[in-house]
Amino acid sequence: xxxxxxxxxxxxxxxxxxxxxxxxxxxxxxxxxxxxxxxxxxxxxxxxxxxxxxxxxxxxxxxxxxxxxxxxxxxxxxxxx
Amino acid sequence: xxxxxxxxxxxxxxxxxxxxxxxxxxxxxxxxxxxxxxxxxxxxxxxxxxxxxxxxxxxxxxxxxxxxxxxxxxxxxxxxxxxxxxxxxxxxxxxxxxxxxxxxxxxxxxxxxxxxxxxxxxxxxxxxxxxxxxxxxxxxxxxxxxxxxxxxxxxxxxxxxxxxxxxxxxxxxxxxxxxxxxxxxxxxxxxxxxxxxxxxxxxxxxxxxxxxxxxxxxxxxxxxxxxxxxxxxxxxxxxxxxxxxxxxxxxxxxxxxxxxxxxxxxxxxxxxxxxxxxxxxxxxxxxxxxxxxxxxxxxxxxxxxxxxxxxxxxxxxxxxxxxxxxxxxxxxxxxxxxxxxxxxxxxxxxxxxxxxxxxxxxxxxxxxxxxxxxxxxxxxxxxxxxxxxxxxxxxxxxxxxxxxxxxxxxxxxxxxxxxxxxxxxxxxxxxxxxxxxxxxxxxxxxxxxxxxxxxxxxxxxxxxxxxxxxxxxxxxxxxxxxxxxxxxxxxxxxxxxxxxxxxxxxxxxxxxxxxxxxxxxxxxxxxxxxxxxxxxxxxxxxxxxxxxxxxxxxxxxxxxxxxxxxxxxxxxxxxxxxxxxxxxxxxxxxxxxxxxxxxxxxxxxxxxxxxxxxxxxxxxxxx
Numbered sequence: 001x002x003x004x005x006x007x008x009x010x011x012x013x014x015x016x017x018x019x020x021x022x023x024x025x026x027x028x029x030x031x032x033x034x035x036x037x038x039x040x041x042x043x044x045x046x047x048x049x050x051x052x053x054x055x056x057x058x059x060x061x062x063x064x065x066x067x068x069x070x071x072x073x074x075x076x077x078x079x080x081x
Numbered sequence: 082x083x084x085x086x087x088x089x090x091x092x093x094x095x096x097x098x099x100x101x102x103x104x105x106x107x108x109x110x111x112x113x114x115x116x117x118x119x120x121x122x123x124x125x126x127x128x129x130x131x132x133x134x135x136x137x138x139x140x141x142x143x144x145x146x147x148x149x150x151x152x153x154x155x156x157x158x159x160x161x162x163x164x165x166x167x168x169x170x171x172x173x174x175x176x177x178x179x180x181x182x183x184x185x186x187x188x189x190x191x192x193x194x195x196x197x198x199x200x201x202x203x204x205x206x207x208x209x210x211x212x213x214x215x216x217x218x219x220x221x222x223x224x225x226x227x228x229x230x231x232x233x234x235x236x237x238x239x240x241x242x243x244x245x246x247x248x249x250x251x252x253x254x255x256x257x258x259x260x261x262x263x264x265x266x267x268x269x270x271x272x273x274x275x276x277x278x279x280x281x282x283x284x285x286x287x288x289x290x291x292x293x294x295x296x297x298x299x300x301x302x303x304x305x306x307x308x309x310x311x312x313x314x315x316x317x318x319x320x321x322x323x324x325x326x327x328x329x330x331x332x333x334x335x336x337x338x339x340x341x342x343x344x345x346x347x348x349x350x351x352x353x354x355x356x357x358x359x360x361x362x363x364x365x366x367x368x369x370x371x372x373x374x375x376x377x378x379x380x381x382x383x384x385x386x387x388x389x390x391x392x393x394x395x396x397x398x399x400x401x402x403x404x405x406x407x408x409x410x411x412x413x414x415x416x417x418x419x420x421x422x423x424x425x426x427x428x429x430x431x432x433x434x435x436x437x438x439x440x441x442x443x444x445x446x447x448x449x450x451x452x453x454x455x456x457x458x459x460x461x462x463x464x465x466x467x468x469x470x471x472x473x474x475x476x477x478x479x480x481x482x483x484x485x486x487x488x489x490x491x492x493x494x495x496x497x498x499x500x501x502x503x504x505x506x507x508x509x510x511x512x513x514x515x516x517x518x519x520x521x522x523x524x525x526x527x528x529x530x531x532x533x534x535x536x537x538x539x540x541x542x543x544x545x546x547x548x549x550x551x552x553x554x555x556x557x558x559x560x561x562x563x564x565x566x567x568x569x570x571x572x573x574x575x576x577x578x579x580x581x582x583x584x585x586x587x588x589x590x591x592x593x594x595x596x597x598x599x600x601x602x603x604x605x606x607x608x609x610x611x612x613x614x615x616x617x618x619x620x621x622x623x624x625x626x627x628x629x630x631x632x633x634x635x636x637x638x639x640x641x642x643x644x645x646x647x648x649x650x651x652x653x654x655x656x657x658x659x660x661x662x663x664x665x666x667x668x669x670x671x672x673x674x675x676x677x678x679x680x681x682x683x684x685x686x687x688x689x690x691x692x693x694x695x696x697x698x699x700x701x702x703x704x
Contacts, residue, residue, distance in 0.1 A: 016117050019124060021095075040155060043318060047325050048117055059313055 001079050006072045013048045017041055027069030045071075053079050082328055084478035084494035086469070088112035098125045103135040108473065110166040116159065119328045123158035126165070134170045137658075139561070140342050141569045142170040145334075146197035146244075148181035148236070150208035152319045159327040163335025167344060179208075185239040198571070199247050199338060200240040201295065204233070205321040206253035209279060210272035215260055222269035230282055237292050245573035247341050249334070250287055251295040252280045254321060255302075256310045291572070293337055293500055297322070300333065336498035342569070343558030346476060346496040347450055349392060350441060352459035353403040353410055353432070355482065357389075357422065358382050363409045373419025381484035386421035388488035393426055397497050398448060400429040402440045402457065407432040437464050438471035449623040451561060456496045458487065501551040512598055512624070533629060533698040536593040540633050541704040545579045545586035552600050553588055556620060560603075561659040564620040565652065565666060583608040584617075585641050589634060591625055591699075601625045604638055609651070613686075614642035616652045619666075632695035635670050639692050650687040656680055 011025050018036060031037040046057055049071075055078040065071055088094060089112070097109055098121060106126045114122065134142045143164065147153050157173045164171035174195040176184040181202070184192040209229055213222065233250070240248050257273040259265050266274045280298050287294050301309040304326075314320045322330055339345055354361045359371025359378050371379045393399045399422070403410050410432035414424050429447050431440045437459070445452045453474040459465055460482040469477050480490050545553055550572060557570050570578075578586040584607030591598040602625075605618040616638065621630060642650055652667040654660075664681060668674060671692075672685035 013117075016121065019098075019121055039318060040324075043155075043314060043320075044117065044120070044324060047323070051115070051325065059316075062313075062317070 001076065003072060003076060006075050006079075009052070010049075010068065010072060010075070013045060013052070017044050017048065025068050027067060027072065029068040030066060049075060055079065082113045082332065084480075084490050085111065085113040086466075086477075086479055088114055088118060094118065098122065101126050101129040103130065107165055107168050110162050111469075111473070114162070114328060116324050116327045119162050119331070120158045122165070123161050132172065134172075138168060138170060139657075139659075140167075140169045140344060140558075141198070142172065143338055143342075144172050144174070144195065144198045145201060145338070146174045146176070146192055146195055146199070147201045147203060148176045148184065148192070148240075149203040149205070150179055150181060151205040151321050152178070153203055153322075155318075155320055155324040156322060156327050156330055159331025160334045161331075162328070163331040163333075164338065166332070167335055167339045169335075169338060169342070169344070171338070181236070185236060185243070188243075193243065197244050197246060199249065199341065200244060201249045201251060201334065202233070202236055202240070203251040203295075204253065206256050206272075206276045207315070207321070209253050210257065210275050213270055213272050213275055215268060215270040217270040219269040222275065226275065226278060226282070229279060230286060233283070234286065234290065237290050241573070245577075246571060247573075248292045249295050249337055250283065250292050252283060252298040254306065254310050255280075255298055256306060256312075256315075256321070293341070295333055295337060297330065297333070300329070304329075332495065336495040337500075340498040340500050341571075343555045345454075345498050346397075346456050347454040348398040348400055348428075348444075348448065348456065349389060349491070349497075350400045350402050350444055350455050350457045351389065352457075352461065352464065353401060353405060353413075355460040356458060356480075356484075356487075357386055358413060358417075358420075359484070362413060363405055367412055367416055370413065370417070372413070372417060378484060379419070381487075383419060383421055385484055385487045388491070390421055390426055392497065395499065395502055398428045398450070399426055400444045400448065400455075401427050401431065402437055402444060402459075403432045404434055404437070405432040436467065436471075438468050441468060441472060441475060451559075454559075456491070456494075458491065460484075512596065530698070536595075536628070536698070538628065538699040539592045540630065540637075540699045540701045541590045541592065542587050542637055542701065543590075543703065545575055545588060549588050549600060550575060553586070553603060556600065556603050556622070557618065560620040560622065561657070562623050562662055563626070564618075564657075564660050565616070565663055566618055566655045567657045567660060568618055570618075578605055581607060583645065585645075587637065587641070589630075589637075591628075591630060598622075598625060602630060602634055604634060606638060606642060608645055608647060612647060613649045613651045614638075614645060614647035616650060619652070623662075629697040629699055631666070632670060633697045633699040633701055636694040636697075637701060639687075639689055639694065643689055647689060649689055652685045652687070654681075654683045654685075656682055 015021055015023050061074050109122055161171050176192055184190040237248050253276050255276055259273050260271050261268040265271050309326050311323045314323055362370055372382050373379045413420050429444050431444055456476040457468050458480050465477045476496055478490050478494050480487050553575055554572050587604045588600050589602040591601045602621040606614050606616050609615050667685035672687045674683055674685045677683040
């Protein structure tokens, strides 16, 4: 999977979770930039990704996520075989 | 949630969310929604309607208070959507984090201000087993178990006394790792063993206290603990239950709410070919169908029939709806040695070539029950989708076409969620068959009076009592057609009627030569300041229409009212859209209408001084 595909699919998930069709993701985007992105929404995003890709995030990975770029990197790393 | 059909594709789904009304949302809730879509539906409906309760719902809106010891907010949307799936509006209040005891005991708490109509107590396993260690003695562990049981019992009683409403208790998930191993229970201080013992103890305890269990421990045993609990989410957010499983958790709550309101499904309507046996009876013949020992498929059909028969023994009505010639369709029931289901198990049998939606309507009509109490199982996806489209109120599980899965899918869907087994439930199919026999006798009787006399009817009445409470509440909450005022009452409301010295609640049972019809009518009356007896509630099962039960009941009501010193009886009719059959009920019984408005609501009065009891073919007595 390519990075742009991950961003496309992450965008779909973010739009579903935040119910905002205008949400555009950049690697630098953080929770501060999106109204309503709290710890509960964070969990929803993670579970949605885990279910979509059949992956499981490590607690250390979750703790090291600071922006969308981090998230995309972890997903890419877990889906590349 | 695999009994629900696939949701619409993403584009359709998003378009539907943008223009939500309550009925549109109810329709969307009938699909297999993951937790994200569940949250979306909930959020968009709240944006569209706010907290307003839509008018004209058949069931009283529910105010649910969740008293938890850990985070439960992730479960709220799915509980509301599970209500939506059943056309029930649910408003949720959550106690402050970990403050359930304080909120229960403090009359000035937010909980008391909320005034719940149902309380859900959800104490997590970590909270319940806190403080226990493997170092304690058996006596200490025993004392700790008693303490926790006492504490839970005290919460139940506090909630009931404060709010006079039903209490639901969520069992604890078996989430502790083992210390000893498979024989864990031998270690008294083991938290895993403690939670297992507590969950076991909650069963008889809740039964004795009239509390209903939300048995997430049973569900986790079936689905696997990992589906329900993620230790990572516990440490991160104190969520005992994972948001991913929230849709199922919500549906379990929804089932209990529906059952509590008397809104569980009542009847399983079954297709025949490839649903109850393999093959097509009309083509393959009695020897050609696959049923019974000798093949996996044949045994699976036997097992599904066995499950259906067990359901009927606990009160679910069985019916058949098949595209077949009727004679062919009956043949296996009468002649196939491996058939588990017999003629006598089926309360209503429809086999013809009409479309199934029309036939299902006919079944509801013959059994005199609402379409919204039918579950239809058919292996054919075309028939399932036709019935869903024509009759959206009928539940149509995605049973697929593998008979080894049928029973589990029907069971997992929880359509028939029951809270108590009443005598009537056990005898139900027999009662409906009795109706068919009565019909046959009516057809052969030359005139109606002779028919009625020949029935040898006895109407046996009692005041409301604890024994009949479950059935009384069930009737009050599910009777739509013959119901003058359609006031819905809870167990606690009914208990209040029992204590009312200036009124009465009556339950009436009808016996005849074909059997016991069970409790078929309910009347609640109370004295007004003007010495009138106001008939608050009068409802009757449509199964006994046309049998003079109404005038006989009036004789009883008049007699009881005179006993309380009433001068007049006052009856009301409140139209609901389903009860037009009783619009002129009081006039027909000789009441004078004193008021009527444009909606059709009316009030009628009967002067007791001039009242002569009607003569009927029914013997009435207390018993």
